[in-house]
Amino acid sequence: MTHPENIPAAEMENEVLALRKQNWVAPMDAVLRSLVEIPAAALVVAEVGVLLTGVVARYVFHQPLVWSDELASMLFLWLAMLGSVVAFQRGEHMRMTALVSKVQPSVRAFLDVVAICAALAFLLLLVEPAFEFASEESFITTPALEIPNVWRAAALPVGMGFMILSALLRLAEVGNWRLVLGAVSLVGLLVVGMVLLQPLFLGLGNLNLLVFFVGVVAAAVFAGVPIAFAFGLATAGYIALTTDTPMLVVVGRMDEGMSHLILLSVPLFVFLGQLIEMTGMARAMVAFLASLLGHVRGGLSYVLVGAMYLVSGISGSKAADMAAVAPVLFPEMRARGAKPGDLVALLSATGAQTETIPPSLVLITIGAVTGVSISALFTGGMLPGVVLGATLCAVVWWRYRGEDLSHVRRASRREIGRAFLISVPAIALPFLIRAAVIEGVATATEVSTIGIAYAVLVGLLVYRQFDWRRLGPMLVDTAALSGAILLIIGAATGMAWALTQSGFSASLASAMASLPGGAPVFLAISCVAFIILGSVLEGIPAIVLFGPLLFPIARQVGIHEVHYSMVVILAMGIGLFAPPFGVGYYAACAISRIHPDEGMRPIVGYVLALVVGLAVVAAVPWISIGFLG
Structure with missing residues (x-):
C-alpha cells in the first residue's frame, strides 16, 4: 500500500481535484446534458411530424397547412442551437487535428484546453448581442401563427448560454488547474493584445482581411479550435476592431445562415x-x-x-x-x-x-x-x-x-x-x-x-x-451532428457577409x-x-x-x-x-x-x-x- 508521504505533491493535488470533479462536476454535467439532449431529440421528432403532416395535408387531402413551414422554421433554429450544445458537450464540433495529433501529449492536452477557451471567448463576445437581437425580434410577429418572433430568436442566446456553461464544466473536468490557468491566460492575452492593436488595424484597410480571415482563422484552425468558433472569432474580431458595425449584425447573419429552411x-x-x-x-x-x-x-x-x-x-x-x-x-x-x-x-x-x-x-x-x-x-x-x-x-x-x-x-x-x-x-x-x-x-x-x-x-x-432502444441515442446523435454542421454554416455566413462588405x-x-x-x-x-x-x-x-x-x-x-x-x-x-x-x-x-x-x-x-x-x-x-x- 502506498503511503501519502510517498506520493508527489502534484500527483496528490491531481487526485484531490479528480475527486472534487467526481463530487460535483459529473452530476452537474449529467443534469445539463439531460436539459439539452431530451429537447433536442424531441425537436427532431417534431420536425419530422410537422413536415410529414404538411405533405399529407397538401398532397393527399389538398388542404395545405399555411403554418407548417413557419412552425418548422421556428423549431429548426432551436434544433440547430441545442444540437450545437450537444456537440459541444461531447467534443464533436468539427476541428482539424492533423497537426495537433503530431505534437507531444502534454502540448496536445494544452491545445485542447486552449480550444475550449477560444470557443468560450467567442461565446462570451456574442451572448449579449444575441440577447439584444432576440429582444428586437419581439417587435416582429410571424405572419401565419401570429406570435412574436422572439420565440424563435431566443434559441440563439439560450444555446450560447448552455454552451458557456458546458465550456466552464469542461474546464473544471480538466483537473489540472495550471493547465487551465495557462490556457485561459493565453487566450485572454491574445484578446487584450488584439484590442490594444486596434489603432493599427484601423489604418491597415483591406489588409485586415489577411490578418483576420487568413491569419486568425489559420492559427485557430491549425491549433485545433473547432472550425465554427475559428470562423466566429475571426469575424467578430474583424467587425469589432476594424469597423463601426454593431456585433448585433454578426448575430443576425448567423441567424440567417442557420435558419434557411432548405x-x-x-x-x-x-x-x-x-x-x-x-x-x-x-x-x-x-x-x-x-x-x-x-x-x-x-x-x-x-x-x-x-x-x-x-x-x-x-x-x-x-x-x-x-x-x-x-x-x-x-x-x-x-x-x-x-x-x-x-x-x-x-x-x-x-x-x-x-x-x-x-x-x-x-x-x-x-x-x-x-x-x-x-x-x-x-x-x-x-x-x-x-x-x-x-x-x-x-x-x-x-x-x-x-x-x-x-x-x-x-x-x-x-x-x-x-x-x-x-x-x-x-x-x-x-x-x-x-x-x-x-x-x-x-x-x-x-x-x-x-x-x-x-x-x-x-x-x-x-x-x-x-x-x-436505439431510437433515443440516434435522435440525439442526429441533433449533435446537425448542430455541428449548422453552426459552421452560421459562422461561415457571417464571415462571407464581412468579406462581401x-x-x-x-x-x-x-x-x-x-x-x-x-x-x-x-x-x-x-x-x-x-x-x-x-x-x-x-x-x-x-x-x-x-x-x-x-x-x-x-x-x-x-x-x-x-x-x-x-x-x-x-x-x-x-x-x-x-x-x-x-x-x-x-x-x-x-x-x-x-x-x-x-x-x-x-x-x-x-x-x-x-x-x-x-x-x-x-x-x-x-x-x-x-x-x-
Whole structure:
C-alpha cells in the first residue's frame, strides 16, 4: 500500500481535484446534458411530424397547412442551437487535428484546453448581442401563427448560454488547474493584445482581411479550435476592431445562415441514414451486390464502390454511409486476404466519389447558399459519381487481377434471386426519394420525411429489425451532428457577409473573371482551390464561404451552374477524404478501426483515379447537365 508521504505533491493535488470533479462536476454535467439532449431529440421528432403532416395535408387531402413551414422554421433554429450544445458537450464540433495529433501529449492536452477557451471567448463576445437581437425580434410577429418572433430568436442566446456553461464544466473536468490557468491566460492575452492593436488595424484597410480571415482563422484552425468558433472569432474580431458595425449584425447573419429552411433536410437526412443502418436496409443491399460479384477478382471491392453509391443515395451523410457498409463487407474482405490499408483507402475514396449522389448534404448546402435548383442538383449529381466510380474500379481491377479465388463459391441463381427480392424494398428508397421531388409530391426539404416514414415501415413490417432502444441515442446523435454542421454554416455566413462588405468579393470576382483562358482555366483553378479548401476547412464550410463568391464568376465566364457545382463538390471531396489533412480519411479509419498509417500508401492510386475522374467531369459538361432537359 502506498503511503501519502510517498506520493508527489502534484500527483496528490491531481487526485484531490479528480475527486472534487467526481463530487460535483459529473452530476452537474449529467443534469445539463439531460436539459439539452431530451429537447433536442424531441425537436427532431417534431420536425419530422410537422413536415410529414404538411405533405399529407397538401398532397393527399389538398388542404395545405399555411403554418407548417413557419412552425418548422421556428423549431429548426432551436434544433440547430441545442444540437450545437450537444456537440459541444461531447467534443464533436468539427476541428482539424492533423497537426495537433503530431505534437507531444502534454502540448496536445494544452491545445485542447486552449480550444475550449477560444470557443468560450467567442461565446462570451456574442451572448449579449444575441440577447439584444432576440429582444428586437419581439417587435416582429410571424405572419401565419401570429406570435412574436422572439420565440424563435431566443434559441440563439439560450444555446450560447448552455454552451458557456458546458465550456466552464469542461474546464473544471480538466483537473489540472495550471493547465487551465495557462490556457485561459493565453487566450485572454491574445484578446487584450488584439484590442490594444486596434489603432493599427484601423489604418491597415483591406489588409485586415489577411490578418483576420487568413491569419486568425489559420492559427485557430491549425491549433485545433473547432472550425465554427475559428470562423466566429475571426469575424467578430474583424467587425469589432476594424469597423463601426454593431456585433448585433454578426448575430443576425448567423441567424440567417442557420435558419434557411432548405437546410432543415440536413438533420432529417442524417436521421434517415441512421434508420437505414438500424433497420437492415443497407445490409440487404450489400448482400445482393455481394451475391452478384463475390466470385469475381476484387469482386467485394466493386461491391464496396456500388454499395457506397446506393447508400449515399439514401442517407446523405458520409459517416452514416461508411458506418452502414464497412461492418458488413470488411470481415469477408479480410477473410479473402485484403489488406487493412487497402480497405480503408478504398472506403475513403468512395466517400469522395459519392459526394454528388443525391441527397448529399453538400448538394443541399450548395443549393441553399448559391440559389442553384436543388432538383437540378439532384438530377445532375448521379452520373459524375458513376464516372469516378469507374476510375476507382479500374484501379481495383489492376490491383486484384491476380487474386486467388479458388476457395470462393459462386452464388447460385436461386441465391442471387433471393438476395434481390430481399433487397428490393431497400433499393427502392433512393428512387422513391428522387421521384417524390421530381413529381412535386414534396420539396427537397420535405422528401426526407417520406424516406423516414418509409424506412420505419420497412424496418417494422418487412425486415423486422427495429430496435426501439436505439431510437433515443440516434435522435440525439442526429441533433449533435446537425448542430455541428449548422453552426459552421452560421459562422461561415457571417464571415462571407464581412468579406462581401469589405469589397473583397468584388475584387476576387474581377480578378478571376480577367484570367486568360476563360472557362477551362477557371475550372482548373477552382479544382485546385477546392481540393485544398476541402482538406483544410472540410466540405460544407468551404462551400458556404466561397460558393457565393465564385458561382457568379462561373456564370460570367459561361459555365453552367450545375456543372460547376459538380466540379466543385468532387474537388472538395477529394481534399476532404485524402490524407494527410482530409478529416474524411480519418473518419473512415475510425469507422474501420484501422490505423491511418496503413492506408497512406494504398490511397495514392485511388486519389489519382479520382483526380482523373474529376478531370473528365470538368472537361465534359454533359456528364453533369445532360439529363436536365
